[in-house]
Amino acid sequence: MKRHYYPYTEFRDDLKTLTQKIDKPFDTIVGISRGGLSMAQMLGEYYDIRKVYAINSIGYDDTVKLDEVRIFNIPDLSDSKSVLIVDDIVDSGDTLVKILDLFKSRYPHVNFYVASIFYKKSAKIAPTWYVKEAPSWIEFFWTVDLKEDRV
Amino acid sequence: MKRHYYPYTEFRDDLKTLTQKIDKPFDTIVGISRGGLSMAQMLGEYYDIRKVYAINSIGYDDTVKLDEVRIFNIPDLSDSKSVLIVDDIVDSGDTLVKILDLFKSRYPHVNFYVASIFYKKSAKIAPTWYVKEAPSWIEFFWTVDLKEDRV
Numbered sequence: 577m578k579r580h581y582y583p584y585t586e587f588r589d590d591l592k593t594l595t596q597k598i599d600k601p602f603d604t605i606v607g608i609s610r611g612g613l614s615m616a617q618m619l620g621e622y623y624d625i626r627k628v629y630a631i632n633s634i635g636y637d638d639t640v641k642l643d644e645v646r647i648f649n650i651p652d653l654s655d656s657k658s659v660l661i662v663d664d665i666v667d668s669g670d671t672l673v674k675i676l677d678l679f680k681s682r683y684p685h686v687n688f689y690v691a692s693i694f695y696k697k698s699a700k701i702a703p704t705w706y707v708k709e710a711p712s713w714i715e716f717f718w719t720v721d722l723k724e725d726r727v
Numbered sequence: 728m729k730r731h732y733y734p735y736t737e738f739r740d741d742l743k744t745l746t747q748k749i750d751k752p753f754d755t756i757v758g759i760s761r762g763g764l765s766m767a768q769m770l771g772e773y774y775d776i777r778k779v780y781a782i783n784s785i786g787y788d789d790t791v792k793l794d795e796v797r798i799f800n801i802p803d804l805s806d807s808k809s810v811l812i813v814d815d816i817v818d819s820g821d822t823l824v825k826i827l828d829l830f831k832s833r834y835p836h837v838n839f840y841v842a843s844i845f846y847k848k849s850a851k852i853a854p855t856w857y858v859k860e861a862p863s864w865i866e867f868f869w870t871v872d873l874k875e876d877r878v
Binding site: 585 | 735736739742743746758760761762764765767768769770771772773777778779780781783785799800802803868869870872873874
């Protein structure tokens, strides 16, 4: 399968595109760990939002997909009115559905939006905003840049 | 004051240097939000660690330093044995001292290490590993790259 290397410069440009698409206000950003953390940080800086949180899920064990997606380290959203959940890619959508269900039942007063860089049309759920459809195999810079010499 | 722009390529190289310095094993990474999130993600990928968490602190209000550093969204470390706490810079060290005190009292069975890119020698506490002494004013790529055209 052809690998599509995704460099930081493309990420930066895609985040710029994403900020042009995002047309609702929010006061909190939740990055889905690990993939959404850099995005959460950079968007937090861009929008001057300090309530930048993370949430964890376990569901894939390398290539074997488990039936259960377990969500943990759920951030406290009691003080939030509008939350942007971010992830690098919405692939199957399993994790996102679980996280949204959990958040909406725990924080019924909060508006939730979802932003991702990549989106697969076969996913169970679409992000509110995304930048690109996902190629089949993406090598994100955060996965490979420390391992290989790409200078 | 002269601003030192810190691009992604330097960050990547500094993280490579950091991985060469880190000589203890750990099973969990906690990034201090917001500054430590990209670092946490990339080190999590490098070490193949999925337990990549975040923690939040409030203490600075722009340039005014508050007396209290409040720590919140504390991740559950019950299943961890050895934790690497990461942040972009150890400046005053106030936040780090608070986080370490809190973690050590709550999880006395866990070993804690700290890694940062930058460190100011005037800080109250030194990270276990760091890469560089901090210049006076750093413009991190995650702060400015979405705002300005640096292509």
